[in-house]
Amino acid sequence: MTTTSAPSSRPLTRQVSHRVSQSVFDGSRLRVVLLVDVNDGAQQQFLEAYEQLCNQVASVPGHVSDQLCQSIENPSQWLITSEWESAPPFLAWVNSEEHVQMVEPLHSCVRDTRSLRFHVVRETGGPAADPASGKRRLQASPRIGDGVIRHALTFTVKPGSEQTVAKILSDYAPPEPRVDDTTRLMRTSLFMHGNRVVRAIEVRGDLLAALRHVARQPEVRAVEEAINPYLEQERDLDDQESARVFFTRAALPAVHHVTAEREDPDAERHALYYPARPGRGMELARLLAQQDEAAADDPRNPVLCSTIFQRDDVVVRLIDVRDGLDAGDPALSLGLLDPAKAAELTTFADGDLTRLLKLARMDLITDRRSPRG
Numbered sequence: 001m002t003t004t005s006a007p008s009s010r011p012l013t014r015q016v017s018h019r020v021s022q023s024v025f026d027g028s029r030l031r032v033v034l035l036v037d038v039n040d041g042a043q044q045q046f047l048e049a050y051e052q053l054c055n056q057v058a059s060v061p062g063h064v065s066d067q068l069c070q071s072i073e074n075p076s077q078w079l080i081t082s083e084w085e086s087a088p089p090f091l092a093w094v095n096s097e098e099h100v101q102m103v104e105p106l107h108s109c110v111r112d113t114r115s116l117r118f119h120v121v122r123e124t125g126g127p128a129a130d131p132a133s134g135k136r137r138l139q140a141s142p143r144i145g146d147g148v149i150r151h152a153l154t155f156t157v158k159p160g161s162e163q164t165v166a167k168i169l170s171d172y173a174p175p176e177p178r179v180d181d182t183t184r185l186m187r188t189s190l191f192m193h194g195n196r197v198v199r200a201i202e203v204r205g206d207l208l209a210a211l212r213h214v215a216r217q218p219e220v221r222a223v224e225e226a227i228n229p230y231l232e233q234e235r236d237l238d239d240q241e242s243a244r245v246f247f248t249r250a251a252l253p254a255v256h257h258v259t260a261e262r263e264d265p266d267a268e269r270h271a272l273y274y275p276a277r278p279g280r281g282m283e284l285a286r287l288l289a290q291q292d293e294a295a296a297d298d299p300r301n302p303v304l305c306s307t308i309f310q311r312d313d314v315v316v317r318l319i320d321v322r323d324g325l326d327a328g329d330p331a332l333s334l335g336l337l338d339p340a341k342a343a344e345l346t347t348f349a350d351g352d353l354t355r356l357l358k359l360a361r362m363d364l365i366t367d368r369r370s371p372r373g
Helices: 043-057 087-094 097-102 162-170 207-216 218-230 240-250 281-295 330-334 339-345 353-360
Strands: 020-023 030-038 063-070 077-084 110-119 148-156 184-193 196-204 251-259 268-275 303-311 314-321 363-369
Touching: 030 043, 030 087, 043 063, 043 077, 043 097, 063 087, 077 087, 087 097, 087 110, 087 281, 097 240, 148 207, 148 240, 148 303, 148 314, 162 184, 162 218, 162 363, 184 207, 184 268, 196 207, 196 268, 196 303, 196 314, 207 218, 240 251, 251 281, 268 353, 268 363, 281 303, 281 314, 281 339, 330 353, 339 353
Parallel strands: none
Antiparallel strands: 020 251, 030 077, 030 110, 063 077, 148 196, 148 251, 184 196, 184 363, 251 303, 268 314, 303 314
């Protein structure tokens, strides 16, 4: 396949396939819903913290508007909705250190929060306009999902401790896959690249419930405690705020996923780490997404499934590959068909794609599928 990359500003909805189950690069408006359970008696404190946050977020690029609502049935339940020009500017803000510090006053007066993000597909007033017109910027067509939520966590360990950490992370019993009647852990894949750890999970059902379920498992808690001395970012799992901040910073959201219509039960799972140039992480993730969508139509493509995770300048691509990572065209496996573009967006030293594939390849630590049931 010799297709070239599309301009980074081009909405992916124009070429979206029914195989694509997830993407933040549609170019359409984003609606964010935050459900908040406020501590008893802390409603005024919460309102004041929101007013401060509202004034700060109003100047964030891409932010359009927000509303704060209080339940008429339970005054402890609040709802914050916000609208953004598109998903990328929201993700750039919500994953920033600025956001971590900005929302700190809110967390001191709430019991629980739950964030939901939606592309606007239709609204009162008729069908979506042509995205090229720029009038309404609604998602042109619904995506076809597979019921699986994909998420990842990433953190770094102290240089020199990599082998010790890898052994700790590979040597424990997997957690119970069943969370409840509607949620189940499907797969957990853990990789390392130098001193960076990436743990990718696939969940059917409620992601937040699954993450809390895993955190309560004794074997998982023991592993987390064992790696604490080796983490570059200190944390105290017995301190709720310390743990929250650590895992907020460690979150590595899935920004795009595509599955080809070809299946292979023997496909191998690999992860590739792309060292983005400063400030170019989102642009790099968008380029990889565009090229993965185009490549999914090519029967010669060895990549059967691809999920791109991105936060700031950390970009990881999780792929299921037939016949091994090195068997096919390295450009297709790497997802970068243009060496010049790769050099522009990454810190790879040269444009030889075979060498770049080796540099990007992460070391597999564990890859566990839950039993069917």
